[in-house]
Amino acid sequence: MPGIVESRVDQGETRDFLLAFRHGDRDAFEWLFRQHQRTVYGWILRIVCNPATAEDLTVETFWRIHQAHARFNPALGFEGWSRRIATRAALDWLRSTHRETASRDELADDLAARSAGDPAISAEIRRKTAQALQSLLPKLRIVAVLVLIEEEPHREIAAALGLSIAAVKVRAFRAVRRLRRNLEEQGIKP
Amino acid sequence: MKERDDDRIKTSLQQAFPPLDEEPARDLWPAVLRRMDAQPAMQPWFDWALLAALVGVAALFPSAIPVVLYYL
Numbered sequence: 001m002p003g004i005v006e007s008r009v010d011q012g013e014t015r016d017f018l019l020a021f022r023h024g025d026r027d028a029f030e031w032l033f034r035q036h037q038r039t040v041y042g043w044i045l046r047i048v049c050n051p052a053t054a055e056d057l058t059v060e061t062f063w064r065i066h067q068a069h070a071r072f073n074p075a076l077g078f079e080g081w082s083r084r085i086a087t088r089a090a091l092d093w094l095r096s097t098h099r100e101t102a103s104r105d106e107l108a109d110d111l112a113a114r115s116a117g118d119p120a121i122s123a124e125i126r127r128k129t130a131q132a133l134q135s136l137l138p139k140l141r142i143v144a145v146l147v148l149i150e151e152e153p154h155r156e157i158a159a160a161l162g163l164s165i166a167a168v169k170v171r172a173f174r175a176v177r178r179l180r181r182n183l184e185e186q187g188i189k190p
Numbered sequence: 191m192k193e194r195d196d197d198r199i200k201t202s203l204q205q206a207f208p209p210l211d212e213e214p215a216r217d218l219w220p221a222v223l224r225r226m227d228a229q230p231a232m233q234p235w236f237d238w239a240l241l242a243a244l245v246g247v248a249a250l251f252p253s254a255i256p257v258v259l260y261y262l
């Protein structure tokens with residue numbers, strides 16, 4: 001099967017792959033997976049901040065993409081469509097874990113233990129900052145991560161979330177206000 | 191002043207969440223294939239019960255709909 005996929009890539013027939021995928025062709029789906037898995041994984045990782053979870057959600061996203069192949073419109077492109085589905089999968093995960101305090105604490109501890117952060121920032125401050133972020137409602141948290149941490153353009157966030165740019169700005173404003181309040185309650189003056 | 195406060199929040203978050211390697215640690219295609227070949231999961235009965243309860247609340251207390259929508 002890899003030989004078939006490679007020979008098709010050589011022909012550079014992206015449009016044919018998109019049309020074939022729409023009709024349920026598994027080779028075309030694999031080709032699209034290979035082309036886009038890194039982008040989808042990277043986007044999800046930015047939202048959930050956990051590599052293992054991002055891998056699981058990437059699998060979930062491509063499963064959803066496969067399930068929805070008949071609704072795919074090749075004229076609108078694959079990247080934006082896959083990003084919207086990935087965002088929905090990540091948001092579903094944020095919602096399912098938002099109610100689990102233990103899971104939130106585990107993620108905060110995991111983040112605090114990472115050594116790659118700024119050495120001037122103590123693990124305790126990282127943990128409290130992570131907890132403040134995770135205490136936000138999922139719909140605010142996803143915007144906070146993409147606007148404040150990843151500095152993605154408002155236009156792209158709006159497209160991925162199916163919102164207007166104004167709605168993204170309002171959610172970012174609310175998220176900052178709640179983060180500040182939460183951090184101050186924990187004794188951190190941002 | 192407010193903008194400076196916002197920048198400080200942004201800086202705190204960026205320092206607390208360092209960039210991660212944007213490459214999956216393993217090939218995810220076999221997992222996608224397994225997921226595609228697996229039987230679709232049954233919808234848990236609890237989801238249907240929750241949906242019925244939400245519809246009931248919306249019918250009895252229409253003024254609660256904006257509140258429910260806000261938390262979705």
